[in-house]
Amino acid sequence: METSIPKTSTILKTLLRADLTTQWRNRRAVILTLIVPVIILVSWKGLIPKLGGPFVLSNSITIGLIATGLMGYSNSIARDRDKGIFQRLRVGPLPAWTIMGSRIAVQLGMIFLIATFVFIAGYEFDGVKLTAGGYALSYLTSLAGGLVYLSVGQAIVGGIRSPETVNATSRLIYFVFIMSGMFGELLLADAGKILHDIIVWSPYGTVKTIVAAGMEPAKWNNEASMALLVTLGYTIVFAFMGIKWFKWTSK
Amino acid sequence: MKEDNILTVDGLCVSYGKFNAVQNVSFSVRRGEIFGLLGPNGAGKTSTLSAVEGLLKPQGGTIIVDGNDAVAKPLHARASLGVQLQSTSFQTELYVIEVLRLYAGIYGVPMSKNDLLGILREINLEDQATKKFGQLSGGQQQRVSLVIATIHNPKLVLLDEPTTGLDPQSRRQLWERIDAIRDKGHAVLITTHSMEEAESVCDRIAIIDHGRVIAIDTPQAMVDKHRNDPEVIAVSRRGRVTLEDVFIALTGKAVRG
Numbered sequence: 001m002e003t004s005i006p007k008t009s010t011i012l013k014t015l016l017r018a019d020l021t022t023q024w025r026n027r028r029a030v031i032l033t034l035i036v037p038v039i040i041l042v043s044w045k046g047l048i049p050k051l052g053g054p055f056v057l058s059n060s061i062t063i064g065l066i067a068t069g070l071m072g073y074s075n076s077i078a079r080d081r082d083k084g085i086f087q088r089l090r091v092g093p094l095p096a097w098t099i100m101g102s103r104i105a106v107q108l109g110m111i112f113l114i115a116t117f118v119f120i121a122g123y124e125f126d127g128v129k130l131t132a133g134g135y136a137l138s139y140l141t142s143l144a145g146g147l148v149y150l151s152v153g154q155a156i157v158g159g160i161r162s163p164e165t166v167n168a169t170s171r172l173i174y175f176v177f178i179m180s181g182m183f184g185e186l187l188l189a190d191a192g193k194i195l196h197d198i199i200v201w202s203p204y205g206t207v208k209t210i211v212a213a214g215m216e217p218a219k220w221n222n223e224a225s226m227a228l229l230v231t232l233g234y235t236i237v238f239a240f241m242g243i244k245w246f247k248w249t250s251k
Numbered sequence: 252m253k254e255d256n257i258l259t260v261d262g263l264c265v266s267y268g269k270f271n272a273v274q275n276v277s278f279s280v281r282r283g284e285i286f287g288l289l290g291p292n293g294a295g296k297t298s299t300l301s302a303v304e305g306l307l308k309p310q311g312g313t314i315i316v317d318g319n320d321a322v323a324k325p326l327h328a329r330a331s332l333g334v335q336l337q338s339t340s341f342q343t344e345l346y347v348i349e350v351l352r353l354y355a356g357i358y359g360v361p362m363s364k365n366d367l368l369g370i371l372r373e374i375n376l377e378d379q380a381t382k383k384f385g386q387l388s389g390g391q392q393q394r395v396s397l398v399i400a401t402i403h404n405p406k407l408v409l410l411d412e413p414t415t416g417l418d419p420q421s422r423r424q425l426w427e428r429i430d431a432i433r434d435k436g437h438a439v440l441i442t443t444h445s446m447e448e449a450e451s452v453c454d455r456i457a458i459i460d461h462g463r464v465i466a467i468d469t470p471q472a473m474v475d476k477h478r479n480d481p482e483v484i485a486v487s488r489r490g491r492v493t494l495e496d497v498f499i500a501l502t503g504k505a506v507r508g
Contacts, residue, residue, distance in 0.1 A: 004359070005326045005330045005359070007359070010356060011356065014353055014356025014357055015356075017356075018353045021344070021345060021349060022345065025344035083343070084340045085341065087336060088334075088336055088340065088341065090305070090306060091332065091336070092329060093326045093329040093359075094357055
């Protein structure tokens with residue numbers, strides 16, 4: 001008689017339950033991730049008349065996406081890998097992709113939560129209100145943007161085995177993205193076209209562009225479409241690198 | 252007819268770059284027996300076990316678990332295995348009962364909260380159900396990992412140095428649990444450094460060194476076979492030849508990394 005193996009759907013459900021419970025137990029970190037975009041929203045309130053609600057909202061969401069995808073995901077994967085948690089799971093009768101699939105699904109849930117939190121805060125503190133289509137498209141562009149940072153996080157844990165070095169690297173990249181993306185457009189507008197283009201077409205710049213464009217679907221233009229394509233390109237490249245290099249053990 | 256062997260390893264080769272950790276290793280584990288894999292540090296025990304568990308892809312040879320080729324049908328092979336790794340760690344934020352539920356789900360064993368509490372009661376850990384795994388003592392952690400390894404009633408249980416770091420009471424209790432696993436008709440493949448453990452628990456043992464199997468037999472037969480070897484007599488102490496004497500005579504006195 002052939003040995004029976006559990007259904008993939010049962011395994012995914014079980015892993016998701018465990019990963020969601022883990023996320024819930026780490027709720028302090030989750031709250032901090034949600035608070036940073038709100039602080040930006042409140043502190044940039046004065047810029048809304050000049051730059052528009054979508055600009056401020058898209059920056060806030062993008063910063064939240066970076067914190068979740070790049071720092072939260074990569075650090076939790078590096079830590080669990082170092083503790084041997086993945087090896088213990090892998091000796092079970094489950095396809096390896098379900099382990100990461102469940103983790104990514106939880107992070108996508110977090111992205112949805114961040115976008116919702118920013119929309120509510122934007123409305124409450126800054127009076128920014130979007131159309132129904134704007135909210136719907138913004139959720140989709142936020143998910144697309146979140147995938148870029150998840151894939152960057154995957155590339156980091158793929159290329160680096162030590163959890164301490166993963167932590168330091170993700171913090172450094174987080175800082176670079178924040179500085180170049182958030183302040184780059186504001187402070188370096190006169191710094192020359194090349195630098196400006198680098199900032200606009202960086203993973204921060206393209207995500208901010210598509211999230212902002214998603215908030216006003218009627219104004220979606222060629223630049224937004226190009227930014228979406230570049231965003232998808234970044235995701236594919238970083239995910240490919242991260243999966244190809246990834247080792248299940250840090251030893 | 253049911254095959255007598257639950258595990259057959261034939262000509263197994265595992266390499267790390269240019270280093271051949273396991274070279275042409277062959278052995279089999281019969282249904283209902285406790286089989287010990289003994290060897291000095293770095294002999295190739297854990298690499299052999301990792302290949303059986305599916306954590307390493309062997310460079311050569313075949314591994315058949317309950318009729319399933321571990322390379323061609325890894326999920327089917329792993330479904331028949333219960334595994335306790337050398338350094339076990341479970342999700343740090345989950346409570347013990349949640350870890351049990353997770354692994355029951357992974358192995359497709361539906362269990363209610365009462366079922367899970369019943370399992371913990373059997374190992375005297377019901378009152379630790381809502382503690383995190385890291386908060387348990389070493390002995391308690393071993394009991395939980397062993398119960399997780401057998402939660403799906405596997406036909407073969409792999410235990411990689413399960414008694415390392417345990418006090419004598421916990422070690423003795425673990426041996427009793429391993430005996431109980433065999434009594435239920437399961438086979439056990441165990442790696443250990445403890446010759447005392449191998450002699451008292453294992454039905455058969457294989458000694459592995461430098462990635463090769465150098466002897467396979469019952470512990471008593473191995474002692475009897477080598478009792479009069481000059482190397483064994485030279486290393487024996489207190490005038491009585493033990494399995495440890497045979498082991499040291501076969502693998503050498505030099506301390507390994």
